[in-house]
Amino acid sequence: MVLFLCPESIDLRDNTLLRYVTFGTDGDERTPEAKETFSVINPATENVICRLPDLNEDATLDAVQAVVKASRVVGSDLSPQDRSDILLAWKALMIENIEDLAKIITSENGKPLTEARAEVHYAANFLGWFAGEALRIEGSVPRPSDRANRVVVIRQPVGPVAVITPWNFPAAMITRKVGAAFAAGCGSVVKPAAETPLTAIAIAELARRAGVPNGALQIITTLKNTVQVGKVLTQHPDICKMSFTGSSSVGKLLATQCTSTMKRVSLELGGNAPFIVFDDADIETATKALIASKFRHSGQTCVCTNRAYVQSGIYDRLLQAVTNEVERFSLGNGMYSSTTHGPLISPAAVKKNEHFVRDAVNKGAKVSVGGRAATSLGSSFFEPTVLANVSPDALCAKEEIFGPILPLIRFDTEDQVIQLANDTKSGLAGYIATGDLARGWRLAEILNVGMVGVNAGSISDVASPFGGVKESGQGREGSVLGIDEYLEA
Ligand SMILES: NC(=O)c1ccc[n+]([C@@H]2O[C@H](COP(=O)([O-])OP(=O)(O)OC[C@H]3O[C@@H](n4cnc5c(N)ncnc54)[C@H](O)[C@@H]3O)[C@@H](O)[C@H]2O)c1
Numbered sequence: 001m002v003l004f005l006c007p008e009s010i011d012l013r014d015n016t017l018l019r020y021v022t023f024g025t026d027g028d029e030r031t032p033e034a035k036e037t038f039s040v041i042n043p044a045t046e047n048v049i050c051r052l053p054d055l056n057e058d059a060t061l062d063a064v065q066a067v068v069k070a071s072r073v074v075g076s077d078l079s080p081q082d083r084s085d086i087l088l089a090w091k092a093l094m095i096e097n098i099e100d101l102a103k104i105i106t107s108e109n110g111k112p113l114t115e116a117r118a119e120v121h122y123a124a125n126f127l128g129w130f131a132g133e134a135l136r137i138e139g140s141v142p143r144p145s146d147r148a149n150r151v152v153v154i155r156q157p158v159g160p161v162a163v164i165t166p167w168n169f170p171a172a173m174i175t176r177k178v179g180a181a182f183a184a185g186c187g188s189v190v191k192p193a194a195e196t197p198l199t200a201i202a203i204a205e206l207a208r209r210a211g212v213p214n215g216a217l218q219i220i221t222t223l224k225n226t227v228q229v230g231k232v233l234t235q236h237p238d239i240c241k242m243s244f245t246g247s248s249s250v251g252k253l254l255a256t257q258c259t260s261t262m263k264r265v266s267l268e269l270g271g272n273a274p275f276i277v278f279d280d281a282d283i284e285t286a287t288k289a290l291i292a293s294k295f296r297h298s299g300q301t302c303v304c305t306n307r308a309y310v311q312s313g314i315y316d317r318l319l320q321a322v323t324n325e326v327e328r329f330s331l332g333n334g335m336y337s338s339t340t341h342g343p344l345i346s347p348a349a350v351k352k353n354e355h356f357v358r359d360a361v362n363k364g365a366k367v368s369v370g371g372r373a374a375t376s377l378g379s380s381f382f383e384p385t386v387l388a389n390v391s392p393d394a395l396c397a398k399e400e401i402f403g404p405i406l407p408l409i410r411f412d413t414e415d416q417v418i419q420l421a422n423d424t425k426s427g428l429a430g431y432i433a434t435g436d437l438a439r440g441w442r443l444a445e446i447l448n449v450g451m452v453g454v455n456a457g458s459i460s461d462v463a464s465p466f467g468g469v470k471e472s473g474q475g476r477e478g479s480v481l482g483i484d485e486y487l488e489a
């Protein structure tokens with residue numbers, strides 16, 4: 001089944017990338033069918049890109065059955081070398097099709113093409129990384145207390161995996177999980193976000209072309225049946241592991257559902273990253289890092305700076321520098337090469353950002369640049385915004401903004417800022433800009449987060465363990481640790 005029966009098509013070199021199939025237990029290809037369908041919307045134009053089947057519990061149960069069988073093929077019939085080779089072929093196919101994949105991402109997610117291309121590279125690199133890890137699944141032979149015995153520890157695939165992913169990184173959040181699962185010897189059923197299912201479909205088609213056995217990667221598209229599908233994926237006794245990326249509230253719910261069958265869980269959840277700029281920071285380095293960290297994907301990244309704490313001595317200069325940078329941004333449809341920042345995912349996200357600005361201004365903040373919905377562009381656009389003199393009590397300092405608002409909060413002492421930065425239930429990322437290396441190291445350990453950037457705003461890398469503490473989640477993805485999430489000793 002080739003999609004695009006719709007008013008707005010994406011101009012692809014290879015339309016068959018969007019061949020959406022599921023698989024039966026014999027690996028037979030099936031056209032996913034459902035009584036109802038849902039629309040995939042381009043947030044920049046508000047046009048319907050296409051309509052997809054809204055699959056239900058029964059379709060999910062079929063997918064689970066098929067993945068259980070296919071997981072045995074992946075874990076037993078394929079050698080680690082086979083899995084590694086397939087992952088490398090899959091990575092190569094992603095790079096070969098980078099322009100098409102980037103257009104699909106930009107169409108359904110809104111991020112500018114340059115960011116979409118960067119995401120395809122990032123996503124493909126996880127496949128390359130785990131191709132290496134597949135070859136290095138090692139056990140151990142510890143000496144037990146009884147001198148006559150030996151203990152042999154082997155590491156085996158955990159079993160079939162359920163994967164539930166968000167819309168903000170529709171490619172990388174899938175490959176970071178499914179690549180690790182496949183390397184370990186597990187098949188996956190993926191439920192992508194209803195906003196961005198086409199990227200998932202294209203990635204699955206490339207997986208098939210690369211040699212991932214039929215049924216070992218199933219995609220379930222749904223909007224209305226999300227809760228019911230989620231229940232099957234989190235409660236089915238044959239699913240051994242659930243890996244989720246998304247909001248902390250949904251993560252807690254799904255983790256609770258998983259306890260009924262004691263599934264292993266990995267949870268990559270929301271953040272509230274502090275970015276601390278000390279007086280001794282190099283102003284150019286701090287500005288560059290802060291802008292990169294805050295405005296990646298217009299602030300819709302879990303590791304984006306949520307609140308910037310700026311020491312009094314550098315405050316005015318930094319405010320001016322970041323305002324100048326933001327004034328240079330070009331907001332628009334991500335398909336245009338001149339666009340530096342695209343729309344938010346939905347009109348609801350714009351309303352939320354308006355609320356954050358209103359609340360901050362009511363509590364004393366001043367809008368230095370932006371601050372409003374960009375309605376002339378469409379209903380999902382919000383102006384990249386810098387807010388000065390923000391109160392530490394403003395909502396935007398307490399809740400995840402997930403939008404292009406940079407709140408600057410003034411502070412005086414290191415002790416004061418540590419207290420402010422750690423006063424949150426989240427603990428995903430944190431950033432420090434300082435010229436004092438000792439202080440950089442000290443704070444990197446004191447900040448209660450999973451990842452810290454020192455004089456750096458881009459911290460995401462396949463080699464570094466990605467994950468949070470507190471209500472930002474459990475487990476680590478990517479890096480040498482990522483595959484452990486899919487192995488049992
Ligand atoms: N820590 C990380 O690595 C990371 C990465 C990306 C995004 N995030 C977080 O994700 C959030 C934004 O993404 P979002 O709006 O898509 O999050 P979300 O929690 O609303 O949705 C995430 C996924 O869960 C699904 N879902 C929602 N309710 C469900 C249910 N009851 N049963 C089954 N599935 C359900 C959604 O359809 C989607 O596929 C932000 O909080 C962001 O910080 C975290």
Ligand SMILES: O=CCCC(=O)O
Pocket residue numbers: 168169172300301302303460466
């Ligand atoms: O949104 C969070 C995931 C993006 C990343 O891996 O850097």
